[in-house]
Amino acid sequence: MSVHQQDKAAFGKVCSDNIAIVLHKPRVPENIGAAARAICNMGIRRLIVVSPSHFDLIKVMKLATHAAAEVVESIENYATLEEALAPFHYVVGSTARLGGQRQIISSPSSLAQRLIQLSQNNRVAIVFGPEDRGLTNAELRYCQDIVNIPTAGFTSLNLAQAVLVICYEILQARTGKQTDEPAAFTPRLAQRHESEGMYAQLRTVLSKISFINSENPDYQMGKLRHFFTRLELRTKDVQIIRGLCRQVLWYGKKCYEDGHRNAKRN
Numbered sequence: 527m528s529v530h531q532q533d534k535a536a537f538g539k540v541c542s543d544n545i546a547i548v549l550h551k552p553r554v555p556e557n558i559g560a561a562a563r564a565i566c567n568m569g570i571r572r573l574i575v576v577s578p579s580h581f582d583l584i585k586v587m588k589l590a591t592h593a594a595a596e597v598v599e600s601i602e603n604y605a606t607l608e609e610a611l612a613p614f615h616y617v618v619g620s621t622a623r624l625g626g627q628r629q630i631i632s633s634p635s636s637l638a639q640r641l642i643q644l645s646q647n648n649r650v651a652i653v654f655g656p657e658d659r660g661l662t663n664a665e666l667r668y669c670q671d672i673v674n675i676p677t678a679g680f681t682s683l684n685l686a687q688a689v690l691v692i693c694y695e696i697l698q699a700r701t702g703k704q705t706d707e708p709a710a711f712t713p714r715l716a717q718r719h720e721s722e723g724m725y726a727q728l729r730t731v732l733s734k735i736s737f738i739n740s741e742n743p744d745y746q747m748g749k750l751r752h753f754f755t756r757l758e759l760r761t762k763d764v765q766i767i768r769g770l771c772r773q774v775l776w777y778g779k780k781c782y783e784d785g786h787r788n789a790k791r792n
Contacts (some may be wrong), residue, residue, distance in 0.1 A: 527618045539722060539735065544645040545655035545696065546572035547689055548653040550607050554581040557657060559589030560686030566594040568693035569700070574611070574651070576610045589686075591763045607653070611668055615648035616641075619661050619669035620679045620688060631674045638695035640671075647712045648652065652692060657685050667748065670719065670755040716764045725751065727771040 533659065547565050551556050552575065562573055575581065581603070590598045604610035611617050618637065632640070640772070641650055641669075655661035666672060675683060675691050683691070729747055733740035738747065 531676055532533075542571065542609065544648065544651070545570055545650045545750070547693070548574040548607075548610055548651050549578070549689075550576045550610075550653055550665065551579065551656040552685065553579040553657050554685075555580055556589045557616050557685040558601075559586040559591075559594070560684075561654075561689045562586070562601070563594040563595040564686050564690035565693050566590075566597045567587055568690070568697045570693055570696070571597055571599055572602075573600070574604065574610050576604045576607050578603075580741075581618050581700060584708060606666060606730055607668060611651055611653070612717065612722075613649060614718050615715040616644050616649040616650045616671070617669045617718055618650070618652045618671045618673055619666045620652065620654050620675070620692065621666065621674050622660055622674065622683070624674060631672050634673060634675055634692050634695040635699070637671065637673045637692070638699035641696060641714050643713065644667070644697045644715075647714045650716075654688060667744075667751060668722070685736035698756040713758060715759045716759050720764045721754075721759065724759075724771075727768055729773050731771045734775070 529731075547561065548571060549558060549561060552561075555578070558573075558581070559577065565571070565573060583598075587595065592780060618641070621631070624631065641652075644650055652673075653665075655665065673692065677683065677687055685769075720792055725747065728750065729743055730736070731744075732738045733743060759767075781792065
């Protein structure tokens, strides 16, 4: 194997190791098996299953076949989506529905190009929702990016088919990468649990100072999430923002207590 081929193989391995497919609340065990086979065919090995309706290993293996047995044996199970996504730096949600809050949508090919670069230094999760309804708006808030697979007319795809399309595009982007070109620097982003802690703290602070409506904060918080996603925050950036939030809360409490004491004196 030439040095160029060795570099290309190493590059592909790094990307594959850092990309995981997440099936959120899958209803049919055969679809889990078919998805395992699909990602195995495309060179991805990590499959995460969140709160499945029915996880029957025999039915899973029937569709996975012996070729994807290693993927099935390594499946990670989680009770909640928040727990499953906590260690990831970049999260992508898939959707068949468009409009409403789902305005900024990537195509599978453009997403794949971006993920190849990101996955060099970040753990990436691609989330697929339940077969009957897909991901909700609340679940998509965990995602920095949303991908839609264009179809002619009927928009609904089988779960494993959707997984295969996205993983195929990643394979194409990965194998087409020219390693003799200088690689652009890709920062290591904050993990999902760090970002979610920051958003919770921001929500509290902005509600207290009436910047957002505390009775319906999701709309404006969604805009803030889009804003911070574009900035590609790192851990130290999140720490700065959280420190600022703590200082605002401390100062607000101090002003309130000082005013209370002065009112008593008067």
